[in-house]
Amino acid sequence: MIRVSSQIDSNFISVVGNLLIHFELTFHFCVPDLLDPIGPQIKFSSATQSSTYTSLAYSIAHIADKAIDGNTDGSTGSFTHTDTESNPWWEGQLERLAIITKISVYNTKNYQDRIKGFYLQIYRDGEEQKVFQFQDASDSGEERYDIYPNIAGSKVKIGLSGDNKILHFAEVEVFGYTLQE
Numbered sequence: 041m042i043r044v045s046s047q048i049d050s051n052f053i054s055v056v057g058n059l060l061i062h063f064e065l066t067f068h069f070c071v072p073d074l075l076d077p078i079g080p081q082i083k084f085s086s087a088t089q090s091s092t093y094t095s096l097a098y099s100i101a102h103i104a105d106k107a108i109d110g111n112t113d114g115s116t117g118s119f120t121h122t123d124t125e126s127n128p129w130w131e132g133q134l135e136r137l138a139i140i141t142k143i144s145v146y147n148t149k150n151y152q153d154r155i156k157g158f159y160l161q162i163y164r165d166g167e168e169q170k171v172f173q174f175q176d177a178s179d180s181g182e183e184r185y186d187i188y189p190n191i192a193g194s195k196v197k198i199g200l201s202g203d204n205k206i207l208h209f210a211e212v213e214v215f216g217y218t219l220q221e
C-alpha cells in the first residue's frame with residue numbers, strides 16, 4: 041500500500057509541476073513554489089536618489105546604483121550615500137511587477153546609526169501600496185533589516201524624514217514572484 045501511495049504522489053506532483061510550467065510559459069506568471077515561499081531575487085532595472093555624495097576616500101561618487109550592484113558589504117565603497125540634506129531618499133525600479141515577499145536592506149559597517157528611523161515605501165504603477173517605518177531599539181542601527189510585505193509592487197523607496205540627514209546604506213535586495221502586466 042505504501043509503495044502504491046508513493047507512486048501516486050510522485051505522478052501527481054509531476055503532473056501538477058508540468059501544468060504549472062505550462063501556465064508560467066503561457067501567462068508569463070511566476071507561480072510561487074510552495075516549498076520556497078520567499079521566492080527568487082527580483083532585479084532592479086534602475087535606481088535614483090535625492091542627491092549623491094562623492095567620497096574622497098574612495099574617489100568615487102556613491103550613486104544610487106551602488107545599492108543594487110550585488111555587493112552587500114557595507115565596509116567597502118559599494119554603498120549609496122546622499123549629501124547632508126532634508127528628507128533624503130533613494131528609489132529603485134524593479135524589472136517586473138511582483139508579489140514582494142521579502143526586502144532586505146543592508147546597512148554600512150561604519151555609520152550604522154545614519155539609517156536609524158528610516159521608512160520604506162512600496163509602489164505599484166506610481167501608487168503607494170504600503171509604508172514600513174523602522175525604529176531601532178539600539179543606539180546603533182542594525183546590520184540588516186528584513187521585512188516581509190507580501191504585496192504587489194514595482195518600485196521601492198527608502199528615506200529619512202527631517203533636517204540634516206544622510207541616507208547611507210550598502211544594498212537592497214527584493215525577493216518574490218513576478219507578475220505579468
Ligand SMILES: [Ca+2]
Pocket residue numbers: 106107108109110111112113118119210211
Ligand atoms: Ca552595494
